[in-house]
Amino acid sequence: MRAVWLHEFGGPGVLVAADAPDPVAEAGQALIEVAFANITFVETQFRASGFGPFKAKLPMIPGNGIGGVVIAVGSQADSGLVGKRVVSSTDGSGGYAERAVVDVGNLFEVPDGLELDRAVALLAxxxxxxxxxxxxxxxxxxxxxxxxxxxxxxxxxxxxxxxxxxxxxxxxxxxxxxxxxxxxxxxxxxxxxxxxxxxxxxxxxxxxxxxxxxxxxxxxxxxxxxxxxxxxxxxxxxxxxxxxxxxxxxxxxxxxxxVDLPRPTPEEMRTLTEGVLTLAAAGHLQPMIGQRFPLDQAAQAHRAIESRASVGKTLLEVRK
Incomplete structure (x- = not known):
């Protein structure tokens, strides 16, 4: 599969697209064919210096938010997930890739009537x-x-x-x-x-x-x-x-x-996420996607965010 690699911290140019081994879903995990990957300002900071909430173990495939279709599950996971449209965090690695594995507990099924790209834009x-x-x-x-x-x-x-x-x-x-x-x-x-x-x-x-x-x-x-x-x-x-x-x-x-922003529990995070997805599916909340870049142009996407010229959400289009 194609993926974007981070071998060292630095400017956007350190993000390099190359081949990577296909991941395999292990126990309690789902394998997702990724359609869109979300990019946040925090990810640009992490790429530059290793600063942030993610584990810095180089080399790595960065990316923390994805959306796509479940194509396989490991043991101890519900086989009924296969074929579902989902969004998920990846705990900070593996998102800038054509396929990614995540814990099934991180999955959110995308409601009917909500486009997958907009669900990804809402995730974080x-x-x-x-x-x-x-x-x-x-x-x-x-x-x-x-x-x-x-x-x-x-x-x-x-x-x-x-x-x-x-x-x-x-x-x-x-x-x-x-x-x-x-x-x-x-x-x-x-x-x-x-x-x-x-x-x-x-x-x-x-x-x-x-x-x-x-x-x-x-x-x-x-x-x-x-x-x-x-x-x-x-x-x-x-x-x-x-x-x-x-x-x-x-x-x-x-x-x-x-006011300090409270750190929500996992249960609260799930409630908040499901709430905004439901609002968007009902037409009451519209995520604004201002920029889209193909997977191989992750570096350009990071430059756009850091230049402060971007508006709304920036997405990588992994599969159209």
Missing amino acids: DGRTASLLIRAAGLHRGERVLIEAAAGGVGTLLVQLAKSVGMRVVAVAGGARKVEMARDLGADVVVDYSKPDWVDQVREAVGSVDVVFDGVGGSIGRSAFELLARHGRMLSFGMASGQWTDISEEAATGRGVTL
């Missing part, structure tokens, strides 16, 4: 967005500022926040991203690459009650300053390359709560 970002919405403790009518609103998580946050009655302020960098956030139904859309973006937000809504911080750095710090007393800030990303640096003392002094 959907449950993250759902977890953020839950952790924020939103109250109907609150003003919610969403950074990186045209990203994989951000586009879903805009939709989910609107669905529960929030007034959404979407901030994104550049005209293309701003237009996407507007099309998703945000009430106020601001380009944070403009020097007066904070003033634009203040003019539109005054202060905000909740900040979903997906950029970090100076953008995150400026968003923090927009919070009203009793506001909440939840940081989930660092598209700028660094987390927002705000001390507990600074937050307390302004009457603001820095």
